[in-house]
Amino acid sequence: MRHDYDVIIIGxxxxxxxxxxxxxxxxxxxxVIEAFPFRSNNQPSYDARSVALNYGSKKVFKSLAVWxxxxxxxxxxxxxxVSSQGQFGVTRLNAQDEGLDALxxxxxxxxxxxxxxxxxxxxxNVTLICPAQLTDLSFNEDQAQxxxxxxDKSIPLNAQLIVGADGENSKVRELLDINVHKKDxxxxxxxxxxxxxxxxxxIAYERFTPEGPIAIxxxxxxxxxxxxxxxxxxSASIMELDDKDFLNELEKRFGFRTGGFSKTSKRFxxxxxxxxxxxxxxxxxxxxxxxxxxxxxxxGQGFNxxxxxxxxxxxxxxxxxxxxxxxxxxxxxxxxxxxxxxDQNTVxxxxxxxxxxxxNTLFPLTKLRSRxxxxxxxxxxxxxxxxxxAMGLAGRLPRITRGLPL
Numbered sequence: 001m002r003h004d005y006d007v008i009i010i011g012x013x014x015x016x017x018x019x020x021x022x023x024x025x026x027x028x029x030x031x032v033i034e035a036f037p038f039r040s041n042n043q044p045s046y047d048a049r050s051v052a053l054n055y056g057s058k059k060v061f062k063s064l065a066v067w068x069x070x071x072x073x074x075x076x077x078x079x080x081x082v083s084s085q086g087q088f089g090v091t092r093l094n095a096q097d098e099g100l101d102a103l104x105x106x107x108x109x110x111x112x113x114x115x116x117x118x119x120x121x122x123x124x125n126v127t128l129i130c131p132a133q134l135t136d137l138s139f140n141e142d143q144a145q146x147x148x149x150x151x152d153k154s155i156p157l158n159a160q161l162i163v164g165a166d167g168e169n170s171k172v173r174e175l176l177d178i179n180v181h182k183k184d185x186x187x188x189x190x191x192x193x194x195x196x197x198x199x200x201x202x203i204a205y206e207r208f209t210p211e212g213p214i215a216i217x218x219x220x221x222x223x224x225x226x227x228x229x230x231x232x233x234x235s236a237s238i239m240e241l242d243d244k245d246f247l248n249e250l251e252k253r254f255g256f257r258t259g260g261f262s263k264t265s266k267r268f269x270x271x272x273x274x275x276x277x278x279x280x281x282x283x284x285x286x287x288x289x290x291x292x293x294x295x296x297x298x299x300g301q302g303f304n305x306x307x308x309x310x311x312x313x314x315x316x317x318x319x320x321x322x323x324x325x326x327x328x329x330x331x332x333x334x335x336x337x338x339x340x341x342x343d344q345n346t347v348x349x350x351x352x353x354x355x356x357x358x359x360n361t362l363f364p365l366t367k368l369r370s371r372x373x374x375x376x377x378x379x380x381x382x383x384x385x386x387x388x389x390a391m392g393l394a395g396r397l398p399r400i401t402r403g404l405p406l
Contacts, residue, residue, distance in 0.1 A: 005031045005127070006327065007317075008146055008159040010134050011166030012038065014051070014109065015289030015306035017116035019165060021064050022314040024123035025406065026321060031157065033148055034130035035166075038117050049191055049268065050225040051112065052077070052204075052217055052300040054104040056392025056401050057307040063400035066119055073111045075219045076102035078202040080390065082373060085209040085253065089373030093387050102202075103391055104300075106217045106225055137162065137175040137285065144284040144328065161328035162285040163313070168275060170291035178287065179278040184271070185355060187212045188235035189297055190228040192267040193219065194247070197259025200224055206298075207254050213298050213355075214254050224258070226250070227297050235269055272296055274352050276344070280337040284328035288313060293344050296355040301347050304392050311398035312339040318406040343395060350389070 007023055009016045012034030020032050053061070053074070061067040080093040080103060095103045120126050132150040139145070144162045148155050164172025173180070194216075205216040212229025219225050228250060230238055238249060247261045275294035280287055289306035316336045320327045377383065388394045392401075399406060 004157045005029045005159045007031075007161045007163060008033060008144075008157060009163045009165055010146070010172050011164065011170075011289075011291070012128070012130060013165065013167060013289075014112060014116065014303060015310060016163070016165035017113065017120060018060075018064075018307060019163060019288070019310045019313065020126050021066065021116055021119045021123075022310055022400070023317065024120070024126050025064075026314075026318055027125075028317075028321075028327075029125050029127075031127045031129055031159070032120070033132050033134060033146070034128070035133050037131050038113075038128065049109045050106050050193070050217065050219060051109055051303045052104055052106050052225075053307075054301075054304045054390060054392040055100060055102065056397065057304045058102075058105060059401050059403055060307050060311050063403055064119075066115055069115045069118070070105075070107060070112065073220065074105035074107040075217075076202050077104045077106065077204045077218060078102055080204045080206065081257070082206045083208070084373060085207060085255075087373070089377075091373045091377045091383070091386070093383065093390065097383070098387050098391070100391075103387065104204075106204075106219050108219075134166070134171045134175075137172065139283040139285075159328075160284065160326065161317075164285060164287040164291045165289045166291055168290045168294050170287065172285060173277065173287055173291050176282045176285055176287075178282065181276045181278070183274040183352075185273060185296060186232050187229050187272045187296075187355075188232045188269050189272055190226075190230060190235065190238060190267055190269045192226050192228075193223050193265040194226045194250070194261045195222065195263040196224055197256075197262055200258065205254075205257065209253050211253070214250070215297065215300065216254065216258060217300075226264075227300075228253075229272070229297070232271060239267060239269055274348060276348060280340065281330070281333035283330070284333075286313065286333050286336060293348065295348060296351045298351050298354045299347075299390065301351060301392075305344060305347055308343060308392065308398070308401070309340055311400050312336055314400065314406060315339075315398045339396075339398075346395075 006028040008031045010033050012032045023030050078095045082091040132148045136147040143158050145158050164170050200218040202218045207214040211231050215227040217225040243264050288309040295302045317327050320332045
């Protein structure tokens with residue numbers, strides 16, 4: 001049966017765009033459906049936020065031949081300093097101990113989004129359809145059909161495989177009637193860029209406080225990316241503070257390891273929740289990225305988990321093509337689900353556990369936390385295991401994460 005496309009990706013954010021770049025290397029016709037115009041301020045890839053790429057994600061982008069365009073704008077994380085407010089324990093991770101130049105990198109979403117879009121536009125087998133909204137999904141044995149609305153016109157498109165990469169409020173997931181499990185942390189992340197009082201020396205900080213963790217990540221031009229987690233009931237009042245009072249509040253909770261803070265950019269805030277789904281595929285559709293999982297930002301793993309989704313899905317599709325199998329079949333998509341479930345569940349458990357343990361102020365637990373951080377700092381196998389998980393190098397890695405061809 002003739003299809004309009006082999007693969008239709010719903011969602012052109014960073015995970016959907018990464019998938020499009022990866023699939024473009026294969027003999028496939030691909031469409032990307034995005035609700036917002038690319039390079040729009042409303043398109044999540046192009047706002048003022050930054051993302052922490054772990055070392056595993058860097059290897060994926062290197063395999064996709066885009067790292068060379070990202071590297072100049074990416075600030076390396078050479079050390080990670082983990083501490084708990086009011087406690088003596090501390091854990092320090094160092095890239096040199098792992099034999100690497102960096103544990104990860106920080107890059108602005110806008111830069112990453114523009115590089116991915118530039119790559120997509122260079123491939124004749126990828127079609128961008130935006131702005132356009134998905135309205136319906138239907139299936140038969142041989143193909144899937146999406147119906148989109150563009151410029152007030154309803155348009156049907158057929159494909160072997162539909163990929164839902166359309167974020168936490170996924171329309172694809174809704175139309176597939178996939179069950180969602182959600183846990184509200186009653187916390188809000190306030191995100192901005194800040195300027196430290198002294199050079200950041202490419203050190204990333206994770207500071208646990210009773211109200212939630214604070215992450216300070218090194219950026220170019222001696223800026224830092226800030227993820228300031230607060231109780232949701234207090235978020236509105238903190239957002240309303242002027243810049244001086246906001247930085248004073250940050251310093252009160254974070255301390256002065258960076259020499260204080262002299263400047264902050266515009267702030268954004270996002271409620272935090274844990275979200276998991278029962279099933280990763282139905283019929284000829286598969287769910288990836290934030291459409292499949294949402295995490296507490298406590299360890300900066302959200303986007304990196306989505307990159308690993310992409311790496312595994314592309315590997316499964318490439319294998320199916322070699323075997324001349326139907327890339328949208330349940331047998332093929334079940335292989336993807338099997339490849340991803342353990343990693344997704346493990347990362348969800350770790351981040352959820354950290355969020356619970358480090359927000360608890362009971363004295364016995366705070367004492368155990370301090371000892372745990374201290375032990376992790378002085379016992380090399382524990383420290384190495386922490387570093388491997390932080391870098392996205394634990395467990396079985398897809399081929400492109402290992403630098404191997406598809």
